[in-house]
Amino acid sequence: MKVSERTCGVEYAIRDIISYARAYESTGKQITYLNIGDPVKYDFVTPKHIKQALIDAVNNNQNYYTESEGLFELREAIVEKESQKGLSVTEEDVLVTNGVSEGLDMIMASVVDPNTEVLMPGPYYPPYASYVKFYGGKPIEFKLNDDGGPDLEDLESKITSRSNAICIISPNNPTGEVFDRRSLQQLIEVATEHELYIICDEIYDKIVFDDQFTGIGKVAKDAPLILLNGFSKGYLMTGWRCGYICTNSNSRKLDGIRKNVPKLARVRISANLPVQIAAAQALRGPQDHIKEMVEKLRRRRDYVVKRLNAIEGISCKIPRGAFYAFPEIDLDSRWKDDLQFVVDLLQKTGVLTVHGSGFGTAFGAGHFRIVYLPSEKVLEQAMDKLEYFVYNSGK
Numbered sequence: 409m410k411v412s413e414r415t416c417g418v419e420y421a422i423r424d425i426i427s428y429a430r431a432y433e434s435t436g437k438q439i440t441y442l443n444i445g446d447p448v449k450y451d452f453v454t455p456k457h458i459k460q461a462l463i464d465a466v467n468n469n470q471n472y473y474t475e476s477e478g479l480f481e482l483r484e485a486i487v488e489k490e491s492q493k494g495l496s497v498t499e500e501d502v503l504v505t506n507g508v509s510e511g512l513d514m515i516m517a518s519v520v521d522p523n524t525e526v527l528m529p530g531p532y533y534p535p536y537a538s539y540v541k542f543y544g545g546k547p548i549e550f551k552l553n554d555d556g557g558p559d560l561e562d563l564e565s566k567i568t569s570r571s572n573a574i575c576i577i578s579p580n581n582p583t584g585e586v587f588d589r590r591s592l593q594q595l596i597e598v599a600t601e602h603e604l605y606i607i608c609d610e611i612y613d614k615i616v617f618d619d620q621f622t623g624i625g626k627v628a629k630d631a632p633l634i635l636l637n638g639f640s641k642g643y644l645m646t647g648w649r650c651g652y653i654c655t656n657s658n659s660r661k662l663d664g665i666r667k668n669v670p671k672l673a674r675v676r677i678s679a680n681l682p683v684q685i686a687a688a689q690a691l692r693g694p695q696d697h698i699k700e701m702v703e704k705l706r707r708r709r710d711y712v713v714k715r716l717n718a719i720e721g722i723s724c725k726i727p728r729g730a731f732y733a734f735p736e737i738d739l740d741s742r743w744k745d746d747l748q749f750v751v752d753l754l755q756k757t758g759v760l761t762v763h764g765s766g767f768g769t770a771f772g773a774g775h776f777r778i779v780y781l782p783s784e785k786v787l788e789q790a791m792d793k794l795e796y797f798v799y800n801s802g803k
């Protein structure tokens with residue numbers, strides 16, 4: 409029977425690559441998974457007090473539907489967190505979602521009509537393009553400069569009468585790039601001037617290594633800024649599915665979003681209540697695990713980047729946040745493209761990464777993404793295998 413074209417066309421490279429992995433595993437061989445950004449699958453554990461809050465909520469029979477916009481107590485805690493980062497926000501500007509993924513779906517559903525163009529710097533996190541396409545729009549990639557800031561000339565040249573939004577992620581997936589204050593200011597100015605929504609995903613805001621992180625709220629003034637954030641990464645709650653949307657309370661241009669997006673929240677009833685109770689505890693309780701996590705990740709990042717850059721034919725910029733490295737490969741004549749490189753690497757060594765073109769062909773091609781969440785021992789073995797593979801794959 410017929411399945412809609414838009415559903416058949418959905419792509420998600422990070423998980424789609426798993427079909428190659430299944431075929432490999434079916435031969436009885438073991439895989440080193442460096443493809444999915446889930447810290448809880450490695451040696452990062454959800455803090456005890458957050459787990460306890462979830463258990464207590466369930467045991468106290470807080471197992472019912474809650475407000476569609478989200479539990480008020482959680483929205484209060486979110487307002488506290490995001491205000492500290494510089495955003496103008498009240499509880500009325502917050503909508504709690506089942507993960508940032510659901511928030512992204514709701515926002516794209518609300519800003520994309522057929523043929524709407526949504527600008528995003530390449531390489532991008534695949535669901536941004538997938539949801540734009542799903543709702544009939546067109547993702548348009550723009551360039552970043554070598555210093556990580558937006559190439560304003562390229563960005564401006566791509567704005568048309570069909571453009572409706574700019575999406576950014578800071579720290580970024582897949583590059584780990586963090587936008588500095590000046591870059592954020594420039595993006596806000598472009599969005600304001602051209603009446604574009606600016607959608608900013610700060611899910612990795614707690615995982616920043618070298619520089620001070622600047623929240624986009626600090627420079628937003630009255631721009632139509634929609635912020636997405638969640639608990640998966642910084643609070644190690646990936647499997648629990650909790651995130652949120654915040655709208656800049658200074659922007660009257662967002663009144664339509666504030667009025668209509670909650671309708672999408674109502675049709676799906678509510679986000680998971682016990683998890684929302686635990687999420688409020690995550691924000692209000694001890695934050696010690698964050699420092700430990702960042703320190704551990706910094707060591708792993710430094711190790712992986714050093715090993716990658718020591719391999720002839722591979723070069724990797726230093727990621728400033730999140731837990732991904734996005735090295736460039738000199739494909740020469742051995743591999744047709746980055747997908748063939750990644751599949752060949754998997755089939756010869758069992759190391760599973762993601763092909764860069766899955767993050768957008770314009771700027772992702774010729775790269776691959778590595779997740780550096782595993783222990784140093786696992787990373788060392790994976791880097792040894794990668795190095796051997798690059799030096800011993802026949803020309």
Ligand SMILES: Cc1ncc(COP(=O)(O)O)c(C=O)c1O
Pocket residue numbers: 445506507508509510533577580581609611638639640646649650651
């Ligand atoms: C930039 C970005 N946004 C959103 C998500 C998904 O977040 P959630 O687990 O809250 O749906 C991810 C997951 O990898 C991500 O990298």
